[in-house]
Amino acid sequence: MQQTLTRIDISKEYLNFSAGHFTLFSATERENLHGHNFQVRCAVTAAVGDDGLAFDYALLKRVLKALCDQLDERVLLPQWSPYLRIERQDGLVFACFADERIPFLDRDVLLLPIRNVTIEELAPLLLTRLREQAELTAQTIRTIELGVSSGRGQWAFSQWESHP
Numbered sequence: 001m002q003q004t005l006t007r008i009d010i011s012k013e014y015l016n017f018s019a020g021h022f023t024l025f026s027a028t029e030r031e032n033l034h035g036h037n038f039q040v041r042c043a044v045t046a047a048v049g050d051d052g053l054a055f056d057y058a059l060l061k062r063v064l065k066a067l068c069d070q071l072d073e074r075v076l077l078p079q080w081s082p083y084l085r086i087e088r089q090d091g092l093v094f095a096c097f098a099d100e101r102i103p104f105l106d107r108d109v110l111l112l113p114i115r116n117v118t119i120e121e122l123a124p125l126l127l128t129r130l131r132e133q134a135e136l137t138a139q140t141i142r143t144i145e146l147g148v149s150s151g152r153g154q155w156a157f158s159q160w161e162s163h164p
């Protein structure tokens, strides 16, 4: 029997992270280093129990906030870019791009398992990390849609659906 699913949409102002990055457009073109207040939102569909509760969405907010905090106040660098190589030397991290060797202090950098620091790479990364949270997987969640925005009016969304 097809169960009714209800969508719970979490879009809290505090689900954000301030980070530096530069988008890589080719092997020779990139943006200058700059930052955004990236915003995160997440909607899930779940079955509602006989008690009128799908699950305590405070759990989802807690996990999303922790994911944002992991990226907050760092310069984000992609580990899997075809155009960028990462080198470490004497406590520094070098982003090697074309003929540039851009130095950062280790404490200021966060390497991410993505190909480019774009919203379309950040959204699936955060969705994957969200799904790794055991406390959430135990819930009756059927679909997840996670969005990342680099500014007003520009979002990327990544989706997941459970296959019973």
Ligand SMILES: Nc1nc2c(c(=O)[nH]1)N=C([C@H](O)[C@H](O)COP(=O)(O)OP(=O)(O)OP(=O)(O)O)CN2
Pocket (backbone or CB within 6 Å): 023, 031, 034, 117, 118, 119, 120, 150, 151, 152
């Ligand atoms: N497909 C993508 N294209 C671009 C991305 C991206 O993540 N995915 N990101 C960038 C840059 O990071 C750029 O800084 C994005 O910000 P921007 O468009 O400048 O944001 P604004 O809010 O300033 O936009 P306005 O239209 O100027 O208000 C570029 N491309």
